[in-house]
Amino acid sequence: MIPAAFEYYRPTSMEGVLALLQEHGDEARVLAGGHSLIPMMKLRMADVPHLIDLQGIAGLSGITIDGGTIRIGTMTTQHDIIGDAALTAAAPIMAEAALQIADPQVRYMGTVGGNVANGDPGNDMPGLMQCLDAHFHLIGPEGERTVAARDFYDSAYMTAREDDEVLTAITFAVPVGGHAYEKQKRKIGDYATAAAAVQISKEGGKVAAASIAMTNLSDTPVWSEAAGAALVGTDCGADAIKAAVAAMLADIDPTEDNRGPVAFKRHVAGIVLGRAIARAWSRA
Amino acid sequence: MKDEVTREDRVAGLKGLGCSRKRVEDARFTQGKGNYVDDIKLPGMLHGDFVRSPYAHARIKSINIDAAMALPGVTAVLTAKDLEPLGLHWMPTLAGDKQMVLADGKVLFQGQEVAFVVAADRYIAADAVELVEVEYEELEVIVNPFKSLQSDVVLREDLIAPDGSIPNGAHGPRKHPNHIFTWEAGELEATNQVIDNAEVVAEAEMYYHRTHPCPLETCGSVASMDKVNGKLTLWGTFQAPHVVRTVASLLSGIEEHNIRVVSPDIGGGFGNKVGVYPGYVCSIVASIVTGVPVKWVEDRMENLMSTAFARDYWMKGKISATKEGKITGLHCHVTADHGAFDACADPTKFPAGFMNICTGSYDIPVAYLGVDGVYTNKAPGGVSYRCSFRVTEAVYFIERMIEVLAIELNMDPAELRSINFIKKEQFPYTAALGWEYDSGDYQTAWDKALLAVDYKGLRAEQAERVAAFKRGETRKIMGIGLSFFTEIVGAGPVKNCDILGMGMFDSCEIRIHPTGSATARLGTISQGQGHATTFAQILASEIGLPADSITIEEGDTDTAPYGLGTYGSRSTPVAGAAAAMAGRKIRAKAQMIAAYLLEVHDDDVEFDVDRFAVKGAPERFKTMKEIAYASYHQAIPGLEPGLEAVSYYDPPNMTYPFGAYVCVMDIDVDTGVPEIRRFYALDDCGTRINPMVIEGQIHGGLTEALAVALGQEIAYDDIGNVKTGTLMDFFLPTAWEVPNYETDFTVTPSPHHPIGAKGVGESPHVGGVPCFSNAVQDAFRPFGNRHTNMPHDHWRIWQTAANLGMHD
Structure with missing residues (x-):
């Protein structure tokens, strides 16, 4: 050590x-x-x-909400996320997820930018960012560019960021509808056995749009387009949830580790997602 | 305003027995002013670090230290070849085996010490470790003791005679090259006969997994050899500093008076710091070689991978009973995985510790226990969490056997326990496997516990929950975990307890200072237990001086009297008794002084809280403070000046604390997540010295028990890789995972201990593990579960539900 x-x-x-x-x-x-x-x-x-x-550089932290877009500076800590009333009002899933990351001591130091840029499949923010369809702002010798969170992750620790680029901020549209971040972990400080980020909007008693991303169930976060699509147009009842879970299970590829064998992880992934969908729908 | 100080005021002023006195240690601990081994910084001190084996079993073909030695700041790289001329490449273990200090031709477990780098600072040492080139030839790895006993692969070639025969080990004949010992207790034939002819027999096989206590402070030492005066000073994380001094003397040839061993503040021990580790030896050798102090402090991964583990016990049991539930016999066989070296710290005559306490709290007429110790390619240890004494294993075994028997009998497990308890009037009670239990009142404690939790109400609620689950209305089931444990602590009587020939007495030396304060030194060493607080309380009540005026010192062999140290909940039963006895010697002399001062006969004064008073004339008295002054400064005919005493206490028997625990748990069968709704712990540790300290001990021990039962594990893969070598995977509970504990007590004093105290440090671990485990298993009992192994982490609980068809 x-x-x-x-x-x-x-x-x-x-x-x-x-x-x-x-x-x-x-x-x-x-x-x-x-x-x-x-x-x-x-x-x-x-x-x-x-x-x-990066601590010595001004302007890399902070949360702004402007014209329906949320911008989070790369050095914003998880603690900052939890404590920001405006952000919690606009995108309550952020605080709900951040509160499930490690412990207060870690959250005082741990940043959103570090969490998404490191490319660790166990981190919670990458999946959440894919759920929210966030964009990552990078700066490098060639200037600035943005990459969609859904395109950012290639494999464990391998991302679209070049070695000479720095992630400066994250932006995403203010989400609509209900949300849930559901995570099962062995203990405080652990990565997820399985976690699900769900955002659902409702129109006329039916699902208008749904976005679903899973964490630590593959070597990258998994945004399951098919799982979201399975909910759209339904009443989000048991059959719809079952279909969404089935679609999600086709997209994940967990491996055995000390958290348990693959069969267990797949089972828990389904349970966690089902609960997240139900909770998000109840808030939609 | 009070006119005079009442007797109650005087008692309260002492802060003696029974007082929830605040811990005197905490002022420094809570302000970061503790002094741990890594805080010790000496001029010119060098730093050591180990090259460790990545393989669990391999031959070492070569070690090249050239690149490491070439790194600026590196002073030395020691290998077995360097230690061999000193006879220090191997060292004796406390269990009568021997252990490599540095790999001698082969490695036997992952993380084994191969070379010791000494450098100017910790960082250079770590860099140099990477530069030592070791060429290994991998050998077949054995991580399972049953396979080990069948295998042709010989792990310990050093224990095979040149003609290929297998010499006896420290504990008698060995039946296979990888076999360490067979140890038996009780009557095999009689037990088999009873079980074969019994009305009801229940059987279970259980694996008590390997775990580790993971103290906050890892192990370490600082050795300083003063070549001018020939004195070696060794600071370290030692739970038994005097034993370390004697072993260091025997190993090094340095006379014992020239060795000073100091245990500074210790950040948790739990048995992890009982053994002698290669790091201690290497820091000593390195200091002798370099002529300057050398520090070695291991990191967290090294601590988890290579220092004393706990358990790894494969237990197979049969228990027989009448149809009415009266137990008639118990049979237990254990296959004990000791790892690569037998480095347990059990008393010499007990290679399986006190596993023969496995008849538990029950009146079982006949029993048999057989234990086979086996070598495998895992780290040595078997000391932590009470492991050398094996009481935790024994209590887990019997408390699971009771539950399995209850299933077989279709009986409530609480009732089954009641039917079989040793009764109050049977004490002192000699158990079938030999121990004489000193005192107990089990039924009273049990009834109090069951009433406190409304046991009948809980069972009714559980039945309703089962029905609701079967109706599909809930996915959460409910378990009620019970355990009733009897501990055996306070090792121990020298007639049957010694370690490496050193009798397990303990000691206390008291000096009363002229102005009425005192310094007392003991052979034990606190690792967080609060000895400076509680031993002062014992003395306060014995000698009538306030606890606040008594300083307790431990852990420096130059000043403390010889003792066997702190582990196995022995401090209060043994050193606490020594303190009381030394206190009584002080009091005896004080009585003579008081009588002289009061001009009456010795027999005409009596002790009263903080003074001696003339019998029948309590207004005529001398306080202990006055007596202390007089003892030094007044010529008293027939008495030497001064007021000091020493006591070496050899306990006549062990003490037998007991307790009744109940855990109420809800389990989500879909995720395998358990939620502890309630935990009630009743402990009877005899006379209670400091209720607040007891409660703290119980909370801590229960939390460790929770960890072990629900996930804490040192797991190996098939080729001997440690899978749980960091705190990411090794479960160390935080406040978040810990439930609220309700503590309660009864008091059944030990009849043979001077103040009736029994020891409590390990009770919550011993009783807690089966209680948490039984809660999980009880939840699944209505669905067909008989026994599932710990740790009950999420996936294993989920697997139990899956196996019982609860996900269908």
Whole structure:
């Protein structure tokens, strides 16, 4: 649990960050809250000769809601998410999910940007962002670009972000309808055995739109388009939920670990999603 | 305003026995002012770190240290070859086996110590570890003790004679190269006969999984060899500092008076810090070699992978009874997985600890126990969580057997227990497997517990829940976990308890200072139990000086009297008794002084709270404070000056605390998630020294029990990789996972302990594990469950539901 030696940088401008990234290439990583990267370094599973702390850069945290769009700065902590009344009013699923991440100490440090950018399939925010159809704002030597959360994740720890790019913010439209973030975990601080993010809108007693994403059931978050589609036009009754669960199960690919065998995970994924849909529908 | 100080005021002022005195240790612990081994920083100190084996079983073909030695800041890299000339490449274990300090030609478990790097700081040491090149040749790995006893693969070639025969081990004949010992108690034939002819027989096979206590502070040591005066000082995480001193002396050849062992503040022990670890030996050798102090502190993964585990017991039982439920016989066989070396810390005559307490709280006329110890490719240990004494295993075994028998009899398990309890009038009671229980009143405790939780009401609610589940109205089932445990603690009488020949007495030395305060030193060492608080309370009541005026010191072998240390809930039963006895010696001398000062005969004064008063004339008295002053500064004919006493206490018997626990649990059969709705714990630990400290001990022990029952596990894969080596996968409960505990008590003093105390530290673990487990299993009983193994984590509970067809 002793990391290898590394150089520590704390630049005060994004230009400074980008210059360091260009200079050191894949030997450099940016540090946000550090709750994924630092343990990996301590376990010597991540070798980061050049560590660039983003804490010194102004303007990377904060939550704004403007014209139906929510913007969350990359250095915004999970604690900030939970405490932001306007965000909770506009997108209550954010606080509901953040409250299920680790413990208060971790949430004081852990950031939304770090959570989504690290590409750890166990992290909760990537699936949530896919559910909300968020967009990730990246800045690099070529300038700025955005990537849809649903296109961002290639495999575990492999994302669309280039080594010399930094994720600066997340934006998504103010969600409509009911929401639920349902997570089963073994204990506080654990990754999900299975988690489901669900957002459902209702028109005339029927499902108008539904978005469903699952966490830690594949090597990337899984946005199950088919599961959402299975609900649209239905009354969200038992049969519809069953169809959505079946569709979701076709999209996930969990592996056995200490949380349990595949059959258990698939069963729990179905239960968790069913409960999330029911709760979201009750709020729609 | 009060005119005078009443007797009650004087009693209260002492803060003696029965007072919920606040812990004196907490002022420093809560302010970050504790002093742990890693806080020790000496001038010029170097830091050690281990190269550990990634393989569970491999031959070492070569070790190349050149690259590591070339790293700036690296002073030395020790391997077995360097230790061999000193005879320190192997060391004796506390169980009569021996253990490699550094890998001698082969490795036998993942995480085994292969080389010891010594460097200028902890970071350079860790970098150098990566530069040591070790070439391994993998060997077949055995992680299952049953396979081990069938295998041609010999794990311990050092224990085979040149002609291929198998010499006896420390505990007698061995029947296979991978076999350690067979240990038996009771009557096999008589037991078999009773069971074969019984009206009802229940059988169960249960695996008590391997786990680990994971103390907040990991293990570590700082060794400082002063070559000028020839003195070795060793600070470390030692639950038994004097034992460490003796072992260090025997190993190193340094005379015992030239070794000072210090246990500073210890951040939790739970048996994890009883054994002698290679790190301690290597830090000593490295200090001798380098001439400067060397520190070794392991990290969390090293602690989980390589230091003393608990359990790994495969238990097979048969229990017989009449149709009415009177138990007639018990048969138990254990296959005990000890890992690569037998490093238990059990008393010499008890290689399976006190597993022969497995008849529990019940009057069982005949019983038999057989235990086979086996080597496998896992870490050595078998010390933690009461593991060397095996009481936790024994109580789990009997409390599961009772439940299985209740199923066989179609009887309520609470009633079955009542039918079979040893009765109050039967004490002292000699159990079928040999132990003499000192005192108990089980039925009273049981009735109190069942009444407190409205047991009948709970069973009615459970029946309704089963019906509702079957009607499809709920997916949550309800379990009522019961356990009634009898502990055996306070090891122990020297006539039958020793470790490596060292008798398991303990000690206390008291100095009363002239102005009426005192310093007392004991052979034990607190790891969080609060000895500085509670031992002072014992003494306050014995010698009549306020607990606040008594300093308790432990853990420095240069000052503390010899003792066997703190584990197995032995501090209060043994050292606590020594404290009381030493206190009585003080009082005896004080009585003579008081009589002289009051100008009466010794027999004409009597002790009263904080003074000696003339019998029949209580207004004529001398306080202990006055007596203390006089003892030093007044010439008293026939008496030496001073007021000091020493007591070495060899307990006449063990003590037998007991308790009744009830857990109410709801289980979601679809997710496997258990929710503890209620936990009631009644403990009878005899005389209660500090109720608040007892409650704290109970809360902590129950939380560890919850962890073990519901998920805490050291799991290995088939090739000996530790699957639970970090706190991500190793379950350490937080406040979130812990239910509210309701504590209660009865008081049945120990008849042979000077103050009637019995010890409590481990009771909640011993009684808690079967209670949590029984709650899970009881929930599934109406659906056909007989026994499922722990840990009851989500997927295993879910699997139980699946196996019983509850997802169909």
